[in-house]
Amino acid sequence: MTVSTNDPSAPAPTALREWREGRHSNAIDRLDNAARAGDEAALSLLVQLCGHEPGMAETRARAFAAMEAMPDSMMRNRHRAYFQAAGLAGPANWALALQDRYAQAEKGDWLAHTELGLLALMAGDAATGTAWLEQAAQAGSGLAIAALLRLGSDTGMLSPVARETGGGFSRSGHPMAQGLISRAQPLPLADGPQTAPGEVGPRLERIAEAIDTIPRADERMSDAPRIERWDDVLPGAACDYLTVGASPLLMPAQIHDPKTGETRQDPYRTSLTAAIPEQAMDLVSFAIKTRMAALSNRPVDTGEALAVLAYRPGEEYRAHFDFILDVPGEATHDLERRGQRVSTSLIRLNSEFTGGETRFPRLDLAWSGGRGSALSFDNVSADGQCDKASLHTGEPVKDGVKVIASLWLRERA
Ligand SMILES: O=C(O)CCC(=O)C(=O)O
Ligand SMILES: [Fe+2]
Structure with a gap:
């Protein structure tokens, strides 16, 4: 995250240290006070912490209250609209978020x-x-x-x-x-x-x-597991906007090794990845996430962080399952809380590359589409069991860079 000051005694860097030391409520109090006084770096960090336990619901309520109290600014308006549309502090209300956003636009935002x-x-x-x-x-x-x-x-x-x-x-x-x-x-x-x-x-x-009204799929590629594709679910301009917003957040993908419990880089998955954090979400990225959830017929709050993946020539995502393997003691807590990763939605954000199909080797199916095309599939069968036929790859890219949005959806919010 970026802060607007290099002063290590400023509220945001101080609160970040406190948070890392486990002094969570000190950190939140400090950020809340500073944000109310108009410190945008403090607000940004407060919103970032809304994506982290402990106390996520409480942090969200505090962040929203601070936004309401602080002076008007473009950044505060952007966070506030996202909170309203996503229902992060109170009921989700797209209509109200859009009305407020329009009033801000009229004032020159x-x-x-x-x-x-x-x-x-x-x-x-x-x-x-x-x-x-x-x-x-x-x-x-x-x-x-x-x-x-x-x-x-x-x-x-x-x-x-x-x-x-x-x-x-x-x-x-x-x-x-x-x-x-x-x-x-x-x-x-x-x-x-x-x-x-x-x-x-x-x-x-x-x-x-x-936002979440989705046309019928252009093709149902498989019934078990369900795999559907759409030719055109997102305008090119929105694809570009998400790509540009995610670019500074791209980092080498990490895989989670269930055997050792560690998270590390691996030839298995060589793309760059950005899991968009709360403070980088806005109405457009949230609308895209909502639409991707709808493709899988799931409520948006069952989605994990919206991810953008960029594969350069030779990079790939080798055969894997998106469902979570319950290795004893490892993923158990997370699985109990949110349930299985039941579905996956992908949108291609560009088309200037060759190779890079999404392939299902056990079903002998492959998908590739133009900018704004989408794929949605289930990782579990109708009775909720992990479906090993959902094994899939992102094939190596030959030329150019492949950019996609990816959303993993859980059983529960
Ligand atoms: O890049 C692809 O085509 C596949 C991506 C994928 O499998 C995932 O995000 O889970
Ligand atoms: Fe996957």
Whole structure:
């Protein structure tokens, strides 16, 4: 995690030391007080600790109360919207989260505007999505410019706002800037800027409804275990957004060795992995997680951390099960609490690579799809037993880099 100060006596570094020393309530009190006074680094750490025992529910309540009390800021608004939509402190309420986010966007919060534009695209409302992204781009959001450029190359028509703002964007440091610009450059210009059609309220309601509404699978590849695939569940702009957000968090994948109990790097799984921590979640990544849970017909709170995996040439995930092996004394506590890892959802976030199929060797099935395509499968049979036919691989990537989102879903929240 990053803190905005190098001063080791500042609240966040001090609280981190306290937390590591087991002085959990001291740490939480310190962060709560500092956050209320407007210390964003303290709030960020407090939100991070919401993903860690002990006292997760209590930490979440404290974090949310601190957000309510602290001065308005883009960062506080972003965390708060996620807490509202995910129900981390009180009932989950997407409609309310979107209304609040819209009010923040209206006040000039360009990140709120960017998120809303992407959520509108995810809900299939391209006109509204484009209008909101254009407003965010005009306010200087590189993420919104990137989204407009991707939308342009997906639809064949470029927003004039994306063309105008593209120059600054190429120098913005956005990791996909050069590729997005060179693809979008030759495109004809659409009319614009767009104005969002109709009243805002009903549009926000439709977005809230669309988040976990999933079209029928394009193919049921297997009944036992259930394996289904979809060609298009996520707009390219949302795939890019998740990729860029996860990139700084990518680290060499670790495997858990049930024999020794240790966690280490292993040739078995050579990709880079980012398990997105609480403080990096926002409405867009949470909407993606919700949609992935829905693909497996599971509530989002049964999901583990949303993960992004990047495989460079030669990297792979060799044959494995996603269910958890109950080696005595090892996984027992976790298994008792949340139950088995019953399903897995994958979304391909890019398509600029060869190789890298997801393969089920015992069923002689393989899946590969374009950006935004999805796969969902069960790791247990109908009676809840671990299903060894769910054995699967991420085959070695030949050229390019394969980027996917992966979500493991449990029996219980
Ligand atoms: O990369 C793939 O295709 C497979 C990923 C996978 O098996 C997992 O995330 O559990
Ligand atoms: Fe897997």
